Amino acid sequence: MKDDFSSQLSARILAGAAPVVVGLDPRVQSLPTKIAPGATEPDRILAFYREVLPRLAPLIPAVKPNIAFFERFGAAGFGCYEATCQLAKELGMLVIGDIKRGDIGSTAEAYAEGHFAMADALTLHPYLGRDSLAPFLSHCSASGKAVFVLVRTSNPSACEFQDLETPQGKLCDAIARAVDDWGSDLGDPKGFSLVGAVVGATWPDEVVRLRALMPRAWFLLPGVGAQGAGFSDVEGAFDSRGLGGLVAQSRGIMQCFSPDDAQWLDHIEQAAVEFARGIREVATA
Amino acid sequence: MKDDFSSQLSARILAGAAPVVVGLDPRVQSLPTKIAPGATEPDRILAFYREVLPRLAPLIPAVKPNIAFFERFGAAGFGCYEATCQLAKELGMLVIGDIKRGDIGSTAEAYAEGHFAMADALTLHPYLGRDSLAPFLSHCSASGKAVFVLVRTSNPSACEFQDLETPQGKLCDAIARAVDDWGSDLGDPKGFSLVGAVVGATWPDEVVRLRALMPRAWFLLPGVGAQGAGFSDVEGAFDSRGLGGLVAQSRGIMQCFSPDDAQWLDHIEQAAVEFARGIREVATA
Numbered sequence: 001m002k003d004d005f006s007s008q009l010s011a012r013i014l015a016g017a018a019p020v021v022v023g024l025d026p027r028v029q030s031l032p033t034k035i036a037p038g039a040t041e042p043d044r045i046l047a048f049y050r051e052v053l054p055r056l057a058p059l060i061p062a063v064k065p066n067i068a069f070f071e072r073f074g075a076a077g078f079g080c081y082e083a084t085c086q087l088a089k090e091l092g093m094l095v096i097g098d099i100k101r102g103d104i105g106s107t108a109e110a111y112a113e114g115h116f117a118m119a120d121a122l123t124l125h126p127y128l129g130r131d132s133l134a135p136f137l138s139h140c141s142a143s144g145k146a147v148f149v150l151v152r153t154s155n156p157s158a159c160e161f162q163d164l165e166t167p168q169g170k171l172c173d174a175i176a177r178a179v180d181d182w183g184s185d186l187g188d189p190k191g192f193s194l195v196g197a198v199v200g201a202t203w204p205d206e207v208v209r210l211r212a213l214m215p216r217a218w219f220l221l222p223g224v225g226a227q228g229a230g231f232s233d234v235e236g237a238f239d240s241r242g243l244g245g246l247v248a249q250s251r252g253i254m255q256c257f258s259p260d261d262a263q264w265l266d267h268i269e270q271a272a273v274e275f276a277r278g279i280r281e282v283a284t285a
Numbered sequence: 286m287k288d289d290f291s292s293q294l295s296a297r298i299l300a301g302a303a304p305v306v307v308g309l310d311p312r313v314q315s316l317p318t319k320i321a322p323g324a325t326e327p328d329r330i331l332a333f334y335r336e337v338l339p340r341l342a343p344l345i346p347a348v349k350p351n352i353a354f355f356e357r358f359g360a361a362g363f364g365c366y367e368a369t370c371q372l373a374k375e376l377g378m379l380v381i382g383d384i385k386r387g388d389i390g391s392t393a394e395a396y397a398e399g400h401f402a403m404a405d406a407l408t409l410h411p412y413l414g415r416d417s418l419a420p421f422l423s424h425c426s427a428s429g430k431a432v433f434v435l436v437r438t439s440n441p442s443a444c445e446f447q448d449l450e451t452p453q454g455k456l457c458d459a460i461a462r463a464v465d466d467w468g469s470d471l472g473d474p475k476g477f478s479l480v481g482a483v484v485g486a487t488w489p490d491e492v493v494r495l496r497a498l499m500p501r502a503w504f505l506l507p508g509v510g511a512q513g514a515g516f517s518d519v520e521g522a523f524d525s526r527g528l529g530g531l532v533a534q535s536r537g538i539m540q541c542f543s544p545d546d547a548q549w550l551d552h553i554e555q556a557a558v559e560f561a562r563g564i565r566e567v568a569t570a
Contacts, residue, residue, distance in 0.1 A: 025392070068392045072399030074367055079360030102410055103385050104440040104512075107310070107353045114357030125387055125410045127435055129442030150412055155389040157414030164451040164459060171456060174449060227389075 004144030005120050006192045006218065008094060010243055012061040018276030019242065019283050021096060021220070022056055023250030024049065024065040024084060030255045032264045042073050042080035049084050052254070053091050055269045059276050062094035064220075064248055065119075085118040095119040096220070100150065102128055109135040121146040123198060123220070126175045133182060137195070140186050146194040146218070149179050152210060154200025154223035172206070176213040183216055192218050192244065199237070201229035201247065208236035211244075219245045224279075225252035231278045235285065242284040249275050289429030290405050291477045291503065293379060295528055297346040303561030304527065304568050306381060306505070307341055308535030309334065309350040309369060315540045317549045327358050327365035334369050337539070338376050340554045344561050347379035347405075349505075349533055370403040380404040381505070385435065387413055394420040406431040408483060408505070411460045418467060422480070425471050431479040431503070434464050437495060439485025439508035457491070461498040468501055477503050477529065484522070486514035486532065493521035496529075504530045509564075510537035516563045520570065527569040534560050 013019050026045040036047040053063070065088075070081035085095045097118060101111045102125025112135045115122050124136060126149050136147050152162055152172045161171060168174035176197065183193030196218035199210055207219065219237040223229040224247055237245030256271040257264040298304050311330040321332040338348070350373075355366035370380045382403060386396045387410025397420045400407050409421060411434050421432050437447055437457045446456060453459040461482065468478030481503035484495055492504065504522040508514040509532055522530030541556040542549040 025395075066388075066392055068386070068388060068395040068399070071363070072395045074399070074403075075360045075364030077399075078356070078363035082359055100388050100410070101353070101385065102387075103351075103353060104438065104507075107351055110353040110357045114353070114359070114362075125385070125412055127410055127412050127446060128438050128440055129445030129447070131440050131442035153389065153413050155413055155416050157416035160414030160463070161412060161456070161459060162414070164449075164453065164456065166449040166451055166456070168449070171446070171449065171451070174446060178445070222389075 004187055004194060005094065005146035006187045006194055009061060009218065009246070010191060013243055014241065017061040018059065018280045019238070019246050020060050020276050020279050021062040021064045021246050021248050022060055022253055022272065023098070023222070023248050024063055024254070025069045025250045027069065027255070029259075031259060032257070032261070033259045034262075040076060042070070042076040045070075046080050046083050046087075049087060051265055052268055053088055053093070055265060056272055057091040057093055059269075059272050060093070062096055062246065063088045064096040064098045066098040066250075082118055094121070096121045096123070096148065098123050100125055102126065102132055104128060105131045105135060108132050112136045112139050116143070116145050121148060121196070123148045123150065125150055126178065130178070130182070137182060137186065140194040144194070146196060148196040148198050148218070148220045149175065149182075151175050151179060151197040151214075152199045152203055152206050154202045154227050154229070158200060158203070172210065173213060176210050179217055180214045187216075192216055196220055198222065200227075201233045202227055204229070204233040204236060207234065211236055220248060221245055222248040225249055231282045234279070235282050238283040242280070245283060247279045289472055289479060290379065290431035291472045291479055294346060294503065294531070295476060298528055299526065302346040303344065303565045304523070304531050305345050305561050305564050306347040306349045306531050306533050307345055307538055307557065308383070308507070308533050309348055309539070310354045310535045312354065312540070314544075316544060317542070317546070318544045319547075325361060327355070327361040330355075331365050331368050331372075334372060336550055337553055338373055338378070340550060341557055342376040342378055344554075344557050345378070347381055347531065348373045349381040349383045351383040367403055379406070381406045381408070381433065383408050385410055387411070387417055389413060390416045390420060393417050397421045397424050401428070401430050406433060406481070408433045408435065410435055411463065415463070415467070422467060422471065425479040429479070431481060433481040433483050433503070433505045434460065434467075436460050436464060436482040436499075437484045437488055437491050439487045439512050439514070443485060443488070457495065458498060461495050464502055465499045472501070477501055481505055483507065485512075486518045487512055489514070489518040489521060492519065496521055505533060506530055507533040510534055516567045519564070520567050523568045527565070530568060532564045
């Protein structure tokens with residue numbers, strides 16, 4: 001469908017948005033001290049995003065709330081996650097729910113129903129194989145939503161299992177081939193599919209290698225900044241139009257200020273502008 | 286420590302409790318029609334467990350709420366998960382939070398903090414490797430809590446990646462060796478460790494094979510009943526004392542009645558008694 005996740009993302013980037021997604025991983029100790037100082041933690045987090053997201057919405061097509069940092073505050077934190085997703089949508093941003101779920105079919109259906117009601121796309125674990133993805137893919141087919149499957153993660157231990165040699169190449173290669181297959185009939189056949197891949201920018205050679213195995217997959221690329229990767233490390237994800245990659249950045253933008261700095265909101269906007277400029281240059285190089 | 290998860294579980298089973306964990310996967314359409322008919326879905330679910338869990342507590346050492354079936358109702362559902370965990374603890378049951386999380390270290394720390402506050406043990410994905418487990422293992426070491434790592438899952442597609450041949454055997458064998466290693470310094474050195482494994486009862490030959498690779502791991506065994514495995518399929522998980530396995534059962538106990546049957550609570554208790562008896566026989570055979 002014309003307005004599916006992939007088409008919307010492509011259109012926004014082709015219209016000038018940077019291929020960047022800002023990660024929302026709220027850490028209370030890093031919030032500006034002046035943000036709702038007497039309120040509960042989830043209320044302070046939401047108040048922070050009510051200030052920040054309107055500044056980011058003109059610059060960046062999507063946000064990626066990581067639900068771990070909301071769930072730690074229990075039901076109120078979960079409510080804050082819901083409200084943050086809703087706020088981003090109202091501002092016209094796409095929402096990638098970074099939930100990294102993965103369970104057997106009947107459970108996966110419950111996750112898909114609950115989480116696609118909040119987000120436009122979801123991150124998923126591949127370990128249980130195709131039938132654990134199927135309920136999510138049905139939703140993608142019906143509603144144009146999308147998933148990003150963990151293929152090659154950004155953390156140092158990624159190599160422990162993901163690099164194991166198998167008859168299909170490394171384990172992450174076997175998963176990459178499956179991602180390509182799962183997405184083969186989802187999304188515009190001439191464009192990117194609705195089954196994307198998480199590929200850590202911390203492994204630039206792998207970004208290039210895995211791109212060949214998943215030509216139609218959006219790459220969600222964490223790892224630039226705090227985790228050590230640089231701008232140029234994501235280059236291999238992009239096609240000649242500057243499409244195909246979506247570079248995640250969280251701490252470098254959302255924690256770029258000291259909590260008692262009165263100009264914190266301007267600092268965030270400036271950091272986002274600079275990050276967006278840097279990534280746009282690499283993507284269209 | 287003497288009262289760590291593993292020691293408590295062993296003590297209860299040696300004292301006569303069946304090595305069974307009841308899965309709490311609430312499905313509203315399967316609730317008794319007379320349970321809080323006008324209330325919200327999460328409130329109906331909690332009202333159901335307030336009736337059921339006191340009947341199960343004398344029979345079964347642990348419950349395993351699957352958070353997917355709570356999260357689908359948003360923040361109120363998450364609150365219901367918290368309240369259900371609390372209720373089970375107050376009744377003296379161990380709580381295995383079936384959350385199947387798995388993320389990079391800094392995110393894993395947020396999950397560990399949030400979820401170990403609610404549950405005594407957690408299920409986890411292994412795909413990201415050791416550093417994604419480390420924050421959970423630190424909590425286990427400090428507080429005697431436990432994790433169950435997905436090794437060989439019960440679903441039909443489990444073989445897709447988990448059976449891929451690697452230089453360390455199948456992928457699930459490589460994970461099994463890691464589970465054994467991760468648990469090597471956790472828990473009573475003469476007993477079971479605090480790093481258990483999820484091993485589907487639907488693959489009885491794998492239960493036997495994987496037991497040899499993880500001699501000190503508790504096996505959490507889903508798949509008996511609705512997923513097709515029988516009582517005897519879990520036999521290979523148990524040692525000569527009847528320890529080492531914990532057989533999960535959900536639908537066969539919690540949905541064994543028709544919603545308008547006035548005797549539903551007795552039916553649940555009877556189903557639990559029968560399941561416990563059957564598993565105890567197999568475990569101590």
